[in-house]
Amino acid sequence: MSIGDRSQVLSLLQLVSPALPVGAYSYSEGLETLVESKTIINNHTLQHWLEQELSYGAIRLEAAIMVRAYQTTLENDIAALSYWNTWLSAARETSELRASSWQMGQSLMRLLFAIKPQQAQSFCIEGECNYAIALGIFASLEQINLQSLILGYLHSWATNLITAGVKLIPLGQTAGQILLHELHANISDAATEIMSLEDxxxxxxxxxxxxxxxAHETQYTRLFRS
Known part of the structure; x- marks a missing residue:
């Protein structure tokens, strides 16, 4: 592996790490409500929920928009980048989901400006920046392989929700890791489909x-912001 390839892998690991300071750990994407309502009660029901989300849900759509942000950054097409950012904001079904995407996106853009101030200056977007858009920009500037980026993004998403499930259901840490391993095939299949999606x-x-x-907005007790 060349030095350039190593650098790309290390950049990807940093961007999808749970330690990345964007606040992903503070969101459950409705999981807290689902656990309280007994829709999700164990590792099997959590696995079913995550599999359905990977096949048909919003994470699949977000990853596809991230791909477009990555490509338009390569092409230096700011107008298209802004279009997809606005499109994704409009596609968010609730104010909480939109706010979480904006908060994480703005946090990631601040990190991008701190690491690559000159390059980042060319990709300022008016208004709030969605997380998938910011990640696409960042990864493109870091020259991370696009297929690896999608896999990393989906894996990071699954890791965050399984971690939330471990706390909420609760599950053991080992059970959570077994569940994450069992999702590998679903993540891989979803990544392949996302790469080929037309507009x-x-x-x-x-x-x-x-x-x-x-329902989470009015839940009596909450551990997570969304």
């Missing part, structure tokens, strides 16, 4: 997530 195929079926997110 007119961008859609998701995540009404369950939407309802859980809306």
């Amino acid at each position: 007119d195929e961008l859609s998701s079926c995540s009404w369950g997530l939407s309802l859980a997110s809306m």
Whole structure:
């Protein structure tokens, strides 16, 4: 492996690490509501939920928009980048989901400006920046392999929600890691499909997530922000 390849791998590991200071750990994406309502009660029901989200849900759509942010950054097409950012904001079903995407996106953009101030200056977006957009920009500037980026993004998403499930259900740490390992095939299949999606195929079926997110706003006790 060349020095350049090593640098790309290290950059990817940093961007998808749970230690990345964007606040992903503070969101459950409705999982807290689903556990309280007994929709998710153990590792099997959590696995089913995550598998369905990877196949049909919002994370699939977000990853596809991240791909477009990556490509438009390579092409230095700021107008297209802003378009997809606005498109993704409009596609968020609840104010909480939108706010979490914006908060994480702005946090990641601040990190990008701290690490690559000159390059980042060329990709300022008016208004709030979604997390998937910021990640696409950052990864493109770091020259991370696109397929590896999608895998890393989906794996990071699954890791965050399984970690939330370990706390909420609760599950043991070993059970959580077994579940993450069992999702590898689903993550790989989803990444392959996402790479080939055309613009007119961008859609998701995540009404369950939407309802859980809306209910979370008025939940009596909450550990997570969303």
